[in-house]
Amino acid sequence: MMPKSALLFILALILKFSSSSDWVVDGDVECKENIHGLGEFSHLLQEATIHFYERDDKRVLDPDDLLDGPVLTDIMGHFQVKARGVYETFTTPDPYLQIDHLCYTPTHKQPLRMGCYYRTIIDLGKSSKAINDLKVHIILGMESARLISGKGKDLEIKTIEKLHCPPK
Template sequence: MHIEGTVTCLMELNAISVPARLQGARIEFWEEDTPGSDDDLSEEKPTTDFNGEFKLSGNIYDGPFTTPDPYILVFHECYSPKSESPIIEGYHYRTWIYLEPKEGKIELNIKVGKAEAAEMIVVGEDKHYNLNKITTQLIKK
């Protein structure tokens, strides 16, 4: 999979929801296996640029008898009410976004913060997938 994406932080300012492109969020690409043995698919761990954009790629092949379960991890400091804890110094949020296993070029639009959502577009298929399996937790840096 070749992935290009944008991460947006949805904040609330004076009771108004405000989207902002998230700069400096670390992105990792993984494939889920048995608990504790997930495969790291990306050699590099990019961070989002000043426009909240990132690029990465990895081979999602998981053998002839299983369907791959790829996911993206986004490490960020955008407050997420879905997490059980507010952000504190020395910690950040880790958000899992499970992808549809597709080959080729993928475009991702990820929203973290007040409202979490992700949309996946397979380039050339002209198909949009709303990714509903999203989890966020607060972890130590």
């Protein structure tokens, strides 16, 4: 049997590396495309799939925490993801959005194949504070994943885009 002091130490470690926060991201996803011969056009992206994650430290071999999702954008391209409660973290929280979509992304070298979709990862930035009611407007396609805050200014973000083809 483990001594009480060891149990208290383990419990203290668990509580130290857990975080209790309310996270809310409210946004819209827009797709900008340029069709040869027709010109440039833009539309709000319906039925894009949004997952809200908190990235964990890869050195610990701990998978990222799924905070909310999958959530589909509505007919107006709108989505809202929320996370409430406790999740474990050994570092400063590092939230990101994973967006699966069919908006043509010219920065990607491969053409979109039947049954596949683009996957865009948008880092929201490390923060020791919760994201309380962050409003975003995400532009995919020609803009290659630009994120605009609700205050009308671009946020510093990193994006990763790749083609994803689920196994049949």
